[in-house]
Amino acid sequence: MKKTVSTLLAIFLLLFLSASGYTEQFAKQHTEQKNGKSIALTLDDAPRSANGYFDGKTRSEKLISMLQQKNVPQVAFFAVTSRLDQEGSERLMRYANAGHIIANHTHTHPDFNQLSLAQYQSDFLTAHEQLKNYPNFRPWFRFPFLREGNTLEKRDGMRKLLKDMAYSNAYITQNNYDWYLESLFQHAVKNHATIDMQALRDLYVDIMMQGIRYYDEMAIQHLQRSPKHILLLHEMDITALFLGDLIDQLRAEGWTIITPEEALMDPIASYKSSALFKFNPGRIGEIAKNSGQSKGLWHTSLEESYLKQQFNDRVIKTVKELSTAQ
Numbered sequence: 001m002k003k004t005v006s007t008l009l010a011i012f013l014l015l016f017l018s019a020s021g022y023t024e025q026f027a028k029q030h031t032e033q034k035n036g037k038s039i040a041l042t043l044d045d046a047p048r049s050a051n052g053y054f055d056g057k058t059r060s061e062k063l064i065s066m067l068q069q070k071n072v073p074q075v076a077f078f079a080v081t082s083r084l085d086q087e088g089s090e091r092l093m094r095y096a097n098a099g100h101i102i103a104n105h106t107h108t109h110p111d112f113n114q115l116s117l118a119q120y121q122s123d124f125l126t127a128h129e130q131l132k133n134y135p136n137f138r139p140w141f142r143f144p145f146l147r148e149g150n151t152l153e154k155r156d157g158m159r160k161l162l163k164d165m166a167y168s169n170a171y172i173t174q175n176n177y178d179w180y181l182e183s184l185f186q187h188a189v190k191n192h193a194t195i196d197m198q199a200l201r202d203l204y205v206d207i208m209m210q211g212i213r214y215y216d217e218m219a220i221q222h223l224q225r226s227p228k229h230i231l232l233l234h235e236m237d238i239t240a241l242f243l244g245d246l247i248d249q250l251r252a253e254g255w256t257i258i259t260p261e262e263a264l265m266d267p268i269a270s271y272k273s274s275a276l277f278k279f280n281p282g283r284i285g286e287i288a289k290n291s292g293q294s295k296g297l298w299h300t301s302l303e304e305s306y307l308k309q310q311f312n313d314r315v316i317k318t319v320k321e322l323s324t325a326q
């Protein structure tokens with residue numbers, strides 16, 4: 001009799017647990033551990049111009065509340081300080097006060113291929129002075145266009161300056177052309193095209209996931225493991241609109257969102273490319289190139305013609321012709 005009671009109790013307990021979604025939750029956690037893939041989110045060019053779909057204030061408020069809603073406590077914003085007018089400064093401060101990291105992305109967003117070492121260093125230092133007192137400032141540098149110097153003198157000169165100032169090179173492992181999707185979107189908004197927002201959301205998530213899977217596979221091929229990834233994003237309207245959906249998709253595929261600080265603890269953070277890059281595909285591409293891979297350093301989802309075609313086919317529903325776009 002006693003045995004029957006405990007068996008019944010066990011059955012009830014099991015029914016209760018599965019009804020409460022506990023087992024599902026457990027299975028999901030288990031998959032995440034097994035998958036072991038992790039990624040940090042970083043947004044460049046803050047405060048980026050905002051005069052299309054959202055104004056700057058709306059964009060930043062949407063970004064902050066979306067990250068909160070999705071339980072992502074910390075991302076990093078890489079600031080371009082020449083854009084810190086009153087509205088821009090307020091926007092950057094809003095991110096800092098929400099607990100996000102503020103870091104250096106130069107004063108004027110120059111192309112290192114076009115500047116001397118001295119000019120570039122001075123641009124970097126101007127930004128440092130303007131940012132160093134922000135709450136949550138970190139001495140992290142994101143090279144604009146990921147260009148780290150096209151001569152040995154420039155590359156090693158910046159490496160030395162970063163070291164002397166106790167800065168980290170905040171590389172990315174996950175490259176994409178999200179900024180190009182944004183420009184197609186803003187152009188369509190300006191031209192009053194009929195935009196299918198659901199389709200735009202699907203396209204954004206689809207394009208970003210294509211790149212993420214691709215660079216993770218490339219990393220595994222060369223490192224025999226999935227490193228802690230750092231995703232390149234930009235402080236833009238499509239990010240404010242759809243980053244939440246991308247986060248959902250990442251989690252559905254077993255990824256864990258980590259802080260940028262945690263990502264920078266991966267051993268690849270101290271990797272120093274021996275090859276010089278005029279155009280840099282990101283750290284996974286650097287590692288691949290140094291171990292002999294010469295093709296496919298930029299994925300198809302980073303091709304403007306591909307993105308434009310996808311955008312026109314999938315997102316613009318009634319106005320087919322966007323021949324004047326970019």
Ligand SMILES: [Zn+2]
Pocket residue numbers: 044045105109144145
């Ligand atoms: Zn940038």
